[in-house]
Amino acid sequence: MTFDAFALPAVILLAVAATILLASYDWRLSLSALGAMYVGVFVLVALAWPLEMAAAKLVAGWIAASVLGMSLINRPMRSPRPRYRFSEIVFRVAAAGLMGLVAVSLTPGMIAALGGATFEQALGGLLLLGLGILHLGFTADPLRVVIGLLTVFAGFEILYAAVESSVLVAGFLAVINMGLALTGAYLLLSPAAEAEE
Amino acid sequence: MSAPLVWIAFPGLLAAAGFLLRRWGRVVTPVLAAASLLLAIAAWFAPIGELLVVGSWAFTFSERFAVFGRQFVLGAGEREMLVMVYLTLAFFLGGALPAEVNDGFAPLGMGMAAVLVASLAVQPFLYAALFIQAAVLLGVPLLSPPDVPVDRSVLHYLAFLSLGMPFLLFAGWQLSIIPPDLTDPAELLPALTFLGLGFAFLLAIFPLNAWVPMLTGRTHPYAAAFVITLIPLTATSLLLRFLAAYPWLLKFDVIQFSGLLMIITGGLWAAFQRDLGRLMGFAVIIEIGRSLLVISHPNGLPIYTAMLVPRILALGILAFALARLRRETGGDLSFRALQGRARTHPVPAFGALIGIFSLAGFPLLAGFPVQLAIWEQLAQVSPATALWTVTGSVGLLAGGMRSLAVLVMGPEEMPPADSTGRMGQFAHGLIIAGVFGVVLLGILL
Numbered sequence: 001m002t003f004d005a006f007a008l009p010a011v012i013l014l015a016v017a018a019t020i021l022l023a024s025y026d027w028r029l030s031l032s033a034l035g036a037m038y039v040g041v042f043v044l045v046a047l048a049w050p051l052e053m054a055a056a057k058l059v060a061g062w063i064a065a066s067v068l069g070m071s072l073i074n075r076p077m078r079s080p081r082p083r084y085r086f087s088e089i090v091f092r093v094a095a096a097g098l099m100g101l102v103a104v105s106l107t108p109g110m111i112a113a114l115g116g117a118t119f120e121q122a123l124g125g126l127l128l129l130g131l132g133i134l135h136l137g138f139t140a141d142p143l144r145v146v147i148g149l150l151t152v153f154a155g156f157e158i159l160y161a162a163v164e165s166s167v168l169v170a171g172f173l174a175v176i177n178m179g180l181a182l183t184g185a186y187l188l189l190s191p192a193a194e195a196e197e
Numbered sequence: 198m199s200a201p202l203v204w205i206a207f208p209g210l211l212a213a214a215g216f217l218l219r220r221w222g223r224v225v226t227p228v229l230a231a232a233s234l235l236l237a238i239a240a241w242f243a244p245i246g247e248l249l250v251v252g253s254w255a256f257t258f259s260e261r262f263a264v265f266g267r268q269f270v271l272g273a274g275e276r277e278m279l280v281m282v283y284l285t286l287a288f289f290l291g292g293a294l295p296a297e298v299n300d301g302f303a304p305l306g307m308g309m310a311a312v313l314v315a316s317l318a319v320q321p322f323l324y325a326a327l328f329i330q331a332a333v334l335l336g337v338p339l340l341s342p343p344d345v346p347v348d349r350s351v352l353h354y355l356a357f358l359s360l361g362m363p364f365l366l367f368a369g370w371q372l373s374i375i376p377p378d379l380t381d382p383a384e385l386l387p388a389l390t391f392l393g394l395g396f397a398f399l400l401a402i403f404p405l406n407a408w409v410p411m412l413t414g415r416t417h418p419y420a421a422a423f424v425i426t427l428i429p430l431t432a433t434s435l436l437l438r439f440l441a442a443y444p445w446l447l448k449f450d451v452i453q454f455s456g457l458l459m460i461i462t463g464g465l466w467a468a469f470q471r472d473l474g475r476l477m478g479f480a481v482i483i484e485i486g487r488s489l490l491v492i493s494h495p496n497g498l499p500i501y502t503a504m505l506v507p508r509i510l511a512l513g514i515l516a517f518a519l520a521r522l523r524r525e526t527g528g529d530l531s532f533r534a535l536q537g538r539a540r541t542h543p544v545p546a547f548g549a550l551i552g553i554f555s556l557a558g559f560p561l562l563a564g565f566p567v568q569l570a571i572w573e574q575l576a577q578v579s580p581a582t583a584l585w586t587v588t589g590s591v592g593l594l595a596g597g598m599r600s601l602a603v604l605v606m607g608p609e610e611m612p613p614a615d616s617t618g619r620m621g622q623f624a625h626g627l628i629i630a631g632v633f634g635v636v637l638l639g640i641l642l
Contacts, residue, residue: 113371113387129363133360136356136360140349140352142347142352145352145355145356148356149355149356149359149360152359152360152363153359153363156363156366156367159367160363160366160367160370163370164366164370166267167265167266168264168265168266168267168324169324169327169366171265172324172327172328172331173327175331176327176330176331176334176362179331179334180334180359182334183334183337183338183355186337186338186343187337187341187347187351187352189343190341190343190345190346190347
């Protein structure tokens with residue numbers, strides 16, 4: 001089965017999902033976007049890897065999102081619902097747009113460096129890497145730090161899949177994604193997590 | 198039987214069992230400390246790769262173990278690091294109970310050590326970054342116990358160290374496809390950039406090191422010291438493997454420059470610190486800088502190996518003493534909270550000062566002979582570099598002198614605090630033994 005026809009829609013899905021992750025204050029929306037992001041990752045990884053190995057990434061990503069979701073549902077002390085500030089959302093979306101432009105401008109260089117990567121893989125990977133790092137720069141909240149790192153790792157995995165197809169590496173990356181989610185769950189269930197932005 | 202099973206799988210299982218039994222920390226911690234010491238001794242003497250005859254049985258103590266087609270190899274070349282990792286673990290676990298770290302410290306620490314040893318063993322070594330990342334994740338519950346609010350320094354630790362992995366994996370792939378005869382800097386630039394960024398994150402190279410003093414100042418100093426001792430130790434080992442596989446990397450002076458920059462900035466910042474926890478963080482930054490400087494030197498490897506034991510000993514005593522002082526001040530290690538503590542709590546205060554002075558290379562202490570060797574070797578190549586290196590030590594020494602002034606100042610009549618029970622006396626005994634070890638090493642080396 002070939003996923004070439006879905007490659008560009010997958011990049012669009014990744015861009016939308018990562019922007020929602022960056023701008024959203026609602027953890028339900030964030031985790032849904034995270035789940036959607038892994039569908040895009042699956043499609044772009046499947047361009048280079050066998051279907052079953054690419055599916056492992058999808059499953060690992062969804063497990064990671066589920067672990068975070070379950071820990072948020074079971075959190076003993078709910079933090080107050082954050083207030084939406086329109087100007088902040090506009091700022092974050094604008095920053096995401098700028099990062100998107102940076103990703104587009106870096107894509108030809110990345111294709112040349114990676115050799116085997118397609119335009120969509122390079123663009124999708126760079127988008128996630130950039131937006132993930134941007135996300136990490138904006139926050140000091142455990143959930144958002146973990147989501148930022150998962151986004152960075154997802155972008156990296158798309159790019160790395162184009163050049164490396166080792167089963168052991170794929171397995172370890174899946175374990176690390178799930179380990180990161182478990183770490184996030186542990187931090188979320190700690191007594192009074194700081195919510196500094 | 199194979200070496201990876203003994204030094205990776207067995208401690209991994211012990212760590213898992215210890216974690217399940219962590220409620221009984223007073224039993225689990227000494228058992229794991231003893232097991233770590235045994236593993237270090239076994240690593241020193243084990244006949245890896247040789248034929249063993251036990252009665253009528255004969256088998257080879259293999260150095261290899263295969264998983265999913267990849268090899269884990271712990272041969273004679275890894276013996277030194279193996280001993281160092283488990284000795285460090287045993288040293289820190291030995292003081293874990295009186296340092297009053299959380300119950301999960303011992304099993305998680307052992308788990309970290311097992312995973313980091315796996316990073317030393319995995320072939321090809323380019324995949325070591327994956328194991329280091331797993332160790333970083335294990336470090337989070339160790340730094341942020343379940344009953345303590347999450348500090349943002351722990352989140353910075355997680356974010357900064359995690360960002361190193363992707364860059365290192367990319368660098369490894371890039372380097373593996375570069376032809377050996379290629380030396381054009383333009384062609385090498387992507388690989389060098391990825392490698393530089395990966396190690397900059399992993400070794401907390403300036404300016405990506407703000408989280409180190411933040412971590413040592415805001416979390417338990419003993420747990421923080423353990424994590425920022427063990428992870429840079431294995432990350433430096435990974436850097437050494439890169440340098441051994443691609444010796445042309447040393448042609449670029451970036452490693453030496455990074456090391457020097459860390460020493461100078463670390464020393465400068467250390468001189469003006471007003472918190473002993475943060476001061477320890479800057480001491481660690483200076484030590485990482487020294488390591489980079491030494492390994493970038495053509496004949497620096499023996500010196501690097503020689504500087505590990507004095508460093509770990511001094512850092513361990515400093516962290517342990519700070520953990521005891523922190524207990525008395527309610528978690529505050531600022532100069533304001535520590536005023537006059539050398540009068541009320543002379544042993545931990547003395548231990549902390551000896552730790553700082555040894556790390557600064559004060560004469561007659563363990564750090565001095567090693568630093569003298571570094572300065573001598575650097576001065577032969579570049580006197581200016583040697584001089585700048587000295588300024589780092591001077592900065593740390595100034596921080597130590599200021600700490601000394603703060604610890605002894607206060608009203609005239611400040612009687613020593615009452616004995617803190619059997620555990621307190623045990624803690625004092627450990628500090629005195631550690632100080633004795635630092636002085637003895639300084640004289641013998």
